Amino acid sequence: MDSNNAPEARLRAADERDYALFARLFLELNTGDETPSEATFRATFLHRMRVFERDGATIGMTIFDKLPEAAYVRIIVIAPEHRARGEGRALMNAIATVLRAEGCKTWRLNVKRDNSAALALYKRMGMRVAYESTAFNLFWSQLDALQTSASAERAVVLAEREDEHVERAWSLPTGQLAQWRARPGNFLLRVERTSDPSDLGAGFVRFEPAFPGAFPLRVREIGSARTLLEACLAQRDLSKDYVRLVVEDNEPFARAMYAAGATTHMELFHMTGSLVSL
Ligand SMILES: CC(C)(COP(=O)(O)OP(=O)(O)OC[C@H]1O[C@@H](n2cnc3c(N)ncnc32)[C@H](O)[C@@H]1OP(=O)(O)O)[C@@H](O)C(=O)NCCC(=O)NCCS
Structure with missing residues (x-):
């Protein structure tokens, strides 16, 4: 499926019922960190999380933090069954649209050096490596x-x-x-x-x-x-x-x-x- 011809995608604010989705997609980040508990999800992630949907189906999720001029993308995940069809790019474009509308001029993120799929996606979005950590x-x-x-x-x-x-x-x-x-x-x-x-x-x-x-x-x-x-x-x-x-x-x-x-x-x-x- 080419996302350009696909039904319109949207980013919606997460709600408390999205914990199971959050926990499932958090594992996809493969960070080795413990999956946050439901209590931590509610306290720290819920109000920042957005669910990426297309035609009513859940495609992925993201968490980004907006500052006056810059933004930090903390999490982006496309569910495994929707990968390699342009949805990652569509999600990044949806995030960029929100951020630009709110006056942000730059964005930044951290990515594991061996995450070739994510690196390809971010380079495609015009991002460049600023430094290693x-x-x-x-x-x-x-x-x-x-x-x-x-x-x-x-x-x-x-x-x-x-x-x-x-x-x-x-x-x-x-x-x-x-x-x-x-x-x-x-x-x-x-x-x-x-x-x-x-x-x-x-x-x-x-x-x-x-x-x-x-x-x-x-x-x-x-x-x-x-x-x-x-x-x-x-x-x-x-x-x-x-x-x-x-x-x-x-x-x-x-x-x-x-x-x-x-x-x-x-x-x-x-x-x-x-x-x-x-
Ligand atoms: C990274 C991720 C979001 C990409 O989503 P996706 O929907 O598969 O990506 P897309 O189909 O939009 O592809 C975007 C670009 O990356 C490239 N790409 C995608 N998967 C790739 C892979 N496995 N290896 C190399 N390049 C890849 C595509 O070719 C495309 O480049 P192009 O536009 O020049 O053709 C997805 O793989 C994912 O959720 N991974 C697990 C979570 C994760 O690692 N998140 C990032 C944390 S920093």
Whole structure:
């Protein structure tokens, strides 16, 4: 079937009855992460999820986060029985239409480096690899093996008034930090150096104890990752003895993670593209 001649597709907001669909399609992402429980689905994913339908049939689902000028596509899945017929492209085009109508100019996403189908799709949509990143699995017991900071510093809660500066320092889209802060169970911390407390670019982390994940975790000096992770440790979910953390575009930091005994969970590309010239 050529989707160009197919019955019209639409994106609809998900509702509570879509948990079974979410759980089935989440597995298709093959992330190795636990399928979120129904309670987590309701709290974290439901209001962001959209179901892709054609002629009343469910074709796939997506979750994307819209910021004032940029958007992050978090999940896109076409159900296995509908693949390789142009539905992935149709879904991406439907997302782009929504985003453009809301004023977004760029979009971005993370994709596993070995996911050739998704890579082909995103390149077809004009997206390009901006950088490589690695998602690590670190047991909290391995944290002691990570080098400490040479500077006197501590982790402090990132204040709202600091968002703009930190977003600029780490090339995050405007509004990203406020969006994370608003999510239940998210902690935003930054590094404060004794020598220069006004320096807002030494490092920051978003920590989600329930996942448990540290993403993003950006640091100017590797030792600051230990400072931030120790603060995360204090907030951890005691039933989880590990944390998933993502090292983005920072090879020395990735090497330090391996040296500490962390293992690779996923190797990713970060891709970005224009919605204007699409
Ligand atoms: C990735 C995914 C959404 C693609 O959906 P799809 O409906 O099969 O894709 P389409 O038919 O629209 O194909 C889009 C492009 O990708 C290419 N493509 C699709 N499957 C491919 C494959 N297995 N290998 C290589 N290229 C592939 C197509 O040739 C097409 O390119 P073209 O327009 O130049 O011909 C689908 O495979 C999927 O849901 N995978 C599991 C979940 C997943 O990995 N999501 C992405 C997470 S980042």
